[in-house]
Amino acid sequence: MNTSKKNVVLGVTGGIAAYKAADLTSRLVKKDINVDVIMTKEATNFINPLTFEALTNNKVVVDMFEDRKYWEIEHISLAKKADVFAIVPATANIIAKIAHGIADDMLTTTILATKSPVLIAPAMNTNMYTNPVTQKNIKILKEYGFLFVEPAAGRLACGTYGAGRLADVEEIEKAILELLDNEKKRDFEGKKVLVTAGPTREPLDPVRYITNRSSGKMGYEIAKALVERGAQVILISGPTYIEVPKDVTFIPVETAVDMYNAVMMHLNEVDIVIGAAAVSDYRPKEMKKEKIKKDEEKLTIELVKNPDIMYEVGQKKGNKISIGFAAETTNLVEYAQRKLKEKNMDLIVANDVTQKGAGFEVDTNIIKIIDRDLNVKEYPLMTKIEASHVILDEIAKLL
Known part of the structure; x- marks a missing residue:
């Protein structure tokens, strides 16, 4: 597969599985894929932006208003740049925001502006994942054409056992590579x-x-x-x-x-x-x-x-x-x-x-x-x- 010059924008949100996004980033970079990372403020409590900057050689974007002179240009630029937009891990909160068109930080603003395929890998407590509200939000996004790597079942960080654990990094990587490879073009979008x-x-x-x-x-x-x-x-x-x-x-x-x-x-x-x-x-x-x-x-x-x-x-x-x-x-x-x-x-x-x-x-x-x-x-x-x-x-x- 020729992944040279392909661009992935990776959104990292505030969950314990955020550290696995670094492994995913490393795998993609080794395949000569350019990765730009957008982190929510909550995600920085779990993993330092410097980790992603060292892996990608790109500046990590966190605060939409960090540099008021350039933020608007930057979020539009990343939205256009993405061949694939992946959110790993995706919390119940980010899923709810996207489903209802809320754009109150750099990540949600960029997602709303992109026309690339968006791949979402949920990770959260079992009860949060199975909650009817979360399931309805996921259904809404699927109807809009968002793609999902379904979470695995297993022991979670909170000590419970059930669905909600982030899918294996290998599975998420495979889904991203397939989207980059066949560019299956989403050419039936809206049909x-x-x-x-x-x-x-x-x-x-x-x-x-x-x-x-x-x-x-x-x-x-x-x-x-x-x-x-x-x-x-x-x-x-x-x-x-x-x-x-x-x-x-x-x-x-x-x-x-x-x-x-x-x-x-x-x-x-x-x-x-x-x-x-x-x-x-x-x-x-x-x-x-x-x-x-x-x-x-x-x-x-x-x-x-x-x-x-x-x-x-x-x-x-x-x-x-x-x-x-x-x-x-x-x-x-x-x-x-x-x-x-x-x-x-x-x-x-x-x-x-x-x-x-x-x-x-x-x-x-x-x-x-x-x-x-x-x-x-x-x-x-x-x-x-x-x-x-x-x-x-x-x-x-x-x-």
């Missing part, structure tokens, strides 16, 4: 995206249903990638066994009609629709109220068409961006291009599920992305999270 994922189930009777082999992995990885890049995400998912990604609005559904209704309900509030779900094309005309018995040698079930969700989105989307998927076994590009046009999509992601590593229930994919002009971009085997970012890179060009 609200609806993602559909997983299969649908169409019940035959109380114990049986028609479904498909979709695991939901692709849609869930897209939802995760969107959160990383700053989007607000509504994830509408058929039944899966995957853990729900953090920081999404999750709407579980069962049938194609359920998914259609959920998508139509939220369509007007989003900017982008990504239809990654494998929606059943047909459903039984009638669901039997009792379990079907195997009395006959043959069983005939009449099926009727389900609503075509992405077609309806294409008819109603207006200026919204819509992206579909085509999982095929033959004539991949031809069928995908036809679907793209028929459903008025902006992009379609096509994959041949007969290819090894590109089918259902695996962690990889081999995709082609087709745009409105029917141009085709081909990509090699990659993980689904890598594929997700490739897809988002193409969507970002349309924003």
Whole structure:
């Protein structure tokens, strides 16, 4: 990773874990990252600013009014300079201030002025961390797009045991490096995206249903990638066994009609629709109220068409961006291009599920992305999270 000339602004607040910020600073500086440190006055009671100045060769900023001639220029300068802004440790007090837009010292003023990703590593007493007020403030910040390295559970300095201990420095360092490395650009900041994922189930009777082999992995990885890049995400998912990604609005559904209704309900509030779900094309005309018995040698079930969700989105989307998927076994590009046009999509992601590593229930994919002009971009085997970012890179060009 090339971290040369990258800039991290590190906010240090008044908690016993403040000494660990020195270890973090040392690690970043050794990777040729420039670190500017802003300390609250309370933090200086736990660790001397001179420690950070020796590690960074930069002046530590504490008092916003120490030099009235330059303070305003300085806080704006640091806000612009930051590629990543990290607060380590973050007390309940600083979290509350940021959540409610209070800017009464150099740290909070600079945070309010920055447009860089802000990474917060909470550290506090367990009862303070689990207090509903603190949890609500954290939720507010996550909705605003602030990023968190969740605290660990363990024995705290106050003698209690529970959540609230600062995450391992290695984990915080890794999160900062990832933000610096992929600059995953937060290019979906301010965008609200609806993602559909997983299969649908169409019940035959109380114990049986028609479904498909979709695991939901692709849609869930897209939802995760969107959160990383700053989007607000509504994830509408058929039944899966995957853990729900953090920081999404999750709407579980069962049938194609359920998914259609959920998508139509939220369509007007989003900017982008990504239809990654494998929606059943047909459903039984009638669901039997009792379990079907195997009395006959043959069983005939009449099926009727389900609503075509992405077609309806294409008819109603207006200026919204819509992206579909085509999982095929033959004539991949031809069928995908036809679907793209028929459903008025902006992009379609096509994959041949007969290819090894590109089918259902695996962690990889081999995709082609087709745009409105029917141009085709081909990509090699990659993980689904890598594929997700490739897809988002193409969507970002349309924003």
